Ligand SMILES: Nc1ncnc2c1ncn2[C@@H]1O[C@H](COP(=O)(O)OP(=O)(O)O)[C@@H](O)[C@H]1O
């Protein structure tokens with residue numbers, strides 16, 4: 001065996017001994033409980049239940065996408081929640097395809113047909129659509145169109161100045177939720193909860209987790225994702 005392969009295989013075997021459940025360290029993992037976000041959950045849930053669209057902004061890694069996914073999961077069956085990552089679906093067509101339920105045996109539908117279908121669907125269903133990273137949408141006018149159709153929106157962005165991409169008439173209809181960076185204490189709690197699920201008990205100490213959470217101060221104190229990998 002090559003030295004490089006030997007190194008890789010021993011690293012792999014150490015990792016597999018330390019990590020009990022890799023799923024809990026993946027980016028797609030949605031925690032059953034969101035720590036230190038009670039106020040934000042209540043606000044976003046309250047807006048959603050009252051059909052109030054919300055602009056959510058805050059630094060990268062502050063848990064915005066996780067917050068929206070968590071709230072969407074908590075909504076009752078009366079709602080039709082759609083979470084859309086605009087860096088993957090930046091065109092009007094791709095967003096509409098994600099929002100509108102698939103019709104039986106209809107393979108291709110134009111934007112016009114999709115909008116017409118949505119107009120029909122919103123009459124008896126409560127659509128709530130998250131456009132995560134809305135600044136990446138090629139045609140921002142889609143935001144206004146969806147609002148006019150009666151869809152509740154959750155617009156998410158990392159940068160506050162992206163708000164300027166939204167026209168005043170749309171902005172005046174949005175509630176605003178600022179998601180603040182986590183303090184290092186809060187990062188510690190989140191890391192600890194995740195480590196308890198993902199790692200073998202002897203592989204970490206509180207002291208180590210505290211150092212990691214402090215190591216992300218001041219600029220990256222917010223970034224739980226970076227801290228958790
Ligand atoms: N309150 C929290 N409790 C547990 N994990 C959290 C919490 N907030 C964020 N995370 C974790 O931190 C990471 C980054 O969160 P994310 O929602 O992607 O941030 P953002 O969208 O603001 O960039 C994710 O892996 C998420 O699971």
Ligand SMILES: [Mg+2]
Nearest residue numbers: 064065066132
């Ligand atoms: Mg995000």
